[in-house]
């Protein structure tokens with residue numbers, strides 16, 4: 361069953377940069393889709409268009425069959441609640457505790473006044489602890505978020521996204537600022553969420569070795585266009601040079 | 615294909631305008647100050663309409679003449695590239711004659727400005743160091759160095775009024791500045807047309823109110839609500855609102871947009887996005903600015919009394935009018951002490967915050 365369908369999506373930034381050119385693809389429920397491509401090929405732009413952090417210039421985005429390209433206000437909020445997002449820079453609130461950060465994922469589902477006064481229902485606190493359990497750092501619930509290592513912070517960010525009980529998770533280079541070992545640990549949590557919870561995942565990645573290990577399908581962007589679509593094993597030497605340019609040499613991440 | 619690009623025309627126009635202004639200024643100062651006042655000793659009024667006879671060319675206003683010569687200089691600069699504007703922008707090669715000419719022009723401009731300043735402020739060493747003047751100085755210093763301590767209780771009362779005046783002005787300004795700063799932060803307001811309109815009008819308003827000094831506000835408010843600490847507090851409050859709004863909003867514009875984006879992506883409401891995405895990042899700097907502002911307000915509150923804004927300044931004003939310099943001396947000591955303590959305490963608190 362198709363969860364997301366992107367048709368002819370284009371994005372031109374106000375300064376004239378065309379970041380996406382008529383991108384078309386669809387994602388099945390339960391897939392782990394990797395998006396690859398050179399720096400500047402439009403990967404981040406694509407993910408941000410999907411949850412409408414930036415406005416697409418033209419094209420259509422269908423989520424569970426509903427056209428979400430132009431929804432606004434309350435409708436857009438409800439849509440975003442169904443989609444978690446994690447970022448390369450983790451984007452936690454450093455001064456807050458880990459638990460408080462995870463609770464930020466449930467802001468959309470409680471009254472504004474309660475959230476401003478810090479009144480999160482006990483059931484949500486319970487859920488937050490469970491989600492921290494899933495990413496293996498429940499013991500850090502009460503320390504300040506900025507005292508954690510990068511890998512731990514990214515796991516907190518994953519727990520925050522899980523608070524939304526999302527149908528789909530967007531991950532924008534989630535391991536690009538982590539060392540190889542930590543990268544694998546974070547990727548394994550994403551893999552676990554994908555397989556065990558059944559969350560659909562779209563993940564921008566730099567390393568093909570990670571793509572081969574965790575993704576079920578790949579699309580490659582080049583200068584804003586989809587130039588490859590297929591299984592991770594289909595990326596041959598030739599495709600690799602086409603996507604990354606002739607100079608490129610594949611690096612392994614152990 | 616379409617000739618010279620627009621940006622280059624703009625740059626040329628800006629360059630011409632700068633050279634024109636500089637040239638006009640140079641000619642005007644050469645004539646009015648260096649020639650008329652310094653060399654000939656016949657001052658011409660600075661602005662429009664000197665005596666008819668002083669006009670360089672009969673029937674033609676001097677300023678028109680200056681502008682004309684200025685435009686000739688600018689045209690020369692534009693053609694030969696011996697331009698002050700280009701030198702300032704660092705666009706002239708190092709050993710070119712154009713650069714040398716422009717640099718000399720710049721040096722002349724700076725020296726003329728200094729001479730003008732000297733003439734205009736009527737700086738006079740005679741007025742400061744002649745025997746009679748030195749005696750006057752001795753009188754006031756010796757009186758002030760023997761402060762009249764009997765008015766100490768009265769002075770302490772007045773300075774307490776001043777400190778609280780500054781405190782209330784700060785405290786009442788903080789909530790207003792807090793709200794206004796979000797509405798005048800570019801990064802939060804640029805998205806929609808109407809939010810950008812709010813941003814622009816607020817920016818204009820606070821820039822305008824901030825450009826009016828608290829002393830002037832005090833004059834306005836003493837007319838409005840009569841003399842006393844209340845108008846002084848209002849004056850400081852208005853100025854504090856516009857200053858803090860600026861400082862706060864600049865801090866908001868400096869935040870890391872990451873957490874903001876992350877919270878927006880969870881489907882949070884607008885108010886939640888701002889509250890959790892922005893406030894934790896700016897809280898400590900806001901606190902620090904606020905304490906510093908209270909410190910500044912205490913200083914300002916001491917002088918605001920001079921125009922009827924209450925507190926120690928009003929008292930100082932009274933004794934100064936009566937030429938009771940011993941009393942003035944004591945008041946100055948009390949002000950210095952309190953300002954020093956405030957300065958020290960505020961610095962220590964702000965250090966502890968970061």
Ligand SMILES: Nc1ncnc2c1ncn2[C@@H]1O[C@H](COP(=O)(O)OP(=O)(O)OP(=O)(O)O)[C@@H](O)[C@H]1O
Nearest residue numbers: 373374375377379398399400401402403404405406
């Ligand atoms: N806010 C913006 N305004 C203007 N141009 C932008 C903006 N954001 C991105 N771009 C441009 O759009 C193109 C695609 O950028 P994008 O960030 O989507 O690429 P990316 O594939 O995520 O690259 P990276 O691997 O470096 O993160 C680039 O040319 C970039 O310079």
Ligand SMILES: [Mg+2]
Nearest residue numbers: 403404405533
């Ligand atoms: Mg990117």
